[in-house]
Amino acid sequence: MRILVSGASIAGPALAYWLTRHAFSVTVVERAPALRRTGGHAVDLFRPAVHISEKMGVLPRIEERATGTHRMTLYPEGSRRPVRADLSKIFRASSDQHVEIMRDDLSEIYYDATRDDAEYLFGDSITAISPDGEVQFENAAPRRFDLVIGADGLHSNVRHLVFDDETRFHASTGAYLGVLTLPNVAGLDGDLLLHVGIGRTAGMYGARHLGDARALFLFRSKHELDYHHHDVPRQKELLRGAFAGMHAHVDRWLDELDRTPAFYFDSITQLHMDTWSQGRVTLVGDAGYCPGPALGGSTSLAVLGAYVLAGELARADGDHERAFPAYERVMAEHVHGSHAVALSAAKTLIPTSRLGVRGLAHGARLISALPAGPSRALLRLTTKSARLYNSVTLDDYPPSPATSADRSDLGAK
Template identity: 60%
Template sequence: MRILISGASVAGPVLAYWLNRYGFAVTVVERAPALRKAGGHAIDLFRPAMDIIDKMGLIEPVQARKTGTEWLSFRAGNSAHLHELEVGRLMRVVSDRHVEIMRDDLGEILYDSTRHDVEYLFGDSIAAMDENADGIDVTFEQGPARRFDLVIGADGLHSNVRRLVFGAESRFSTWIGAYLAVMSIPNYLGLRDRMDGITGVNRMVGVYGGARMDDARAVFLFRPAAELDYHHRDVDRQKELLRQQFAGLGWEVPRLLGEELDRASTFYFDSITQLRMDTWSRGRVSLVGDAGYCPGPAVGGSTSLAVVGAYVLAGELAETRGDHTRAFPAYEREIGDYVRRSRTFAVGAAKRLIPDTRLGLWGLVQGVRLINHVPTPIARALAGFGGGGLRLHDEITVKYYPQATAMKSAAAPDGERPPPPLPV
């Protein structure tokens, strides 16, 4: 059975890994000419995603490339007083198993684990799809047309597959009140094990380095009064808006928005947007990760959700021997609660991370003091981190998929034996 995956960032390679292990013939198409190394930013993997990474035999390389951030420090407003938070204490409140890693590093690890067993088509993209009773005829922008049994969109928030099958992104996207910008800069502050920054009402800036990074990242989060008017490819306009939103904020902000922004080697700017779809499957096409259910970049744990979603989708396809009419609905049922809870959490996280009043800013400072000085079990209870709070990832139970048997007839190419069972 031939399955085409669009997107080679995180969800795509995770899905490709498991589908290959279950005996499916997998092709991944990626618009970029090579594996993306665009600077990227730090992302978090929480317990359910870490457990899946462990099952893939990748826990050691992931741990080896963790950012090594041990401290968060920030100023409230333009005060000179520095508030510090030990990352380990925060993470023990949030999750029992966690790692922070640069997105590019994670993508490279996942690609290396699949590139010898999965066909990758770089520098190409899906132009059109024609579904019929026997499969999907896919027209590519560059390469020759081919037929696949299923197509999976793992191509991110601005998914091309979703647009082709479900329609314009505007039908499903909901702005949750904030924007995110990230740029690569020289590590002139000499940061290795900490993020340093400043937080004001409706805006915050942080700069961090990493144990394996020669440069640094500057991160901007802000909440304007209304949605901004710009085109997603108009970088000059995005930089202009960033300067407007952070005017008057002290610390290193004037330099960051001056010479560093002008010469930044990479720059990313986007709204913090949720995708809210009633279903992310139609016919022989389904979506995974941000392409189908992005809870909100930087605030919703979208990377962990993408890893879990890819694992579940592959497992359901294996259990049904590739019968998408049963596998896709089962996949949506299994991942649905995690998606809904992540959406709810993301809306609250955006408000907590970027306070919209001075009282909210004061509350943020008090929360840092609470985590610093109260034992972790008490901090979890006092801060309301149980239930639908910050520990939502650790509260997710992921279905176990025993290796399907007799996959040869349903999935493995003729003449090939299905892979051996995975160890439990």
């Protein structure tokens, strides 16, 4: 059985791993000419994704590439005294297991685990998908697949091709995210510097193995911002306007906008779809149920979705009419929970009032000051994220000998 996966970031390679483990023949198509190494930002793997990565045999590599960020210095806007907090304690309190890793590093690790068993087509993109599985590409000759899976992110090409008026699924949180790569002149190693004000938060961190640093910007806007997601000069202009005069640290980070080798900007948007499947096509990760970049544990959700989708396809012997609904049933509660976590996180990380700024600072100080046991108990009682991540149980999907695919078919038309 031949399956085409669109997208080679994180969800795509993770899905390819589990599909090939269940003996499906997999092709992954990626628009970029090679595996993306564009700077990226740190992503979180919480307990479910950590366990899945362990099952994949790649957890040691992930832990080797972990950012090691464990200290936070938080500057409430207008206050002279910073708050210092133990980030590792906060993360441990919110999830039994947690690893922070750069997105590009995680993508590479998952790709390395699959490249010998799955076919990768770089520098190409899907242009049309017919109901019978005929797929047209920008460059490659047409090919027929039994199933097509969109793992191509918030701006999914597959979703755009298959679902009518797909923009109706977008639900803006009113917040925006910017990330840029810049020199680590402060020598940050395991440290996060965070400036928090009303409606805006800016941070900088450095990973010990990177050699450079990342600046992260989160802000709110009362009105939807006017920009195109490919108009980088306009995005940088908006970022400068949102953070002007916040702090000398932030001004220096913004000075790097015209020199940065890597820049990312987007709205923090959620996707709400009644179904992620249509005919032979389904969606996984941010392409189908993005909870909001940088807020809702979208990376962990994507890894979990890939694992469940492949497992349900194997359990149904490749019958998508049984597997797709089962996949959606299993993931529904997790997706709903992640959406709620993202909205809650947005309120906390991008405060809407002076009281909210003080509350974030005092909360970080309190969790950091308490012993590990009480701090963990407090966070689990008061945060949706702790309840979500620690409640997920993984079903076991052993390889099914009934699956009719043969890896020797890989790449056949």
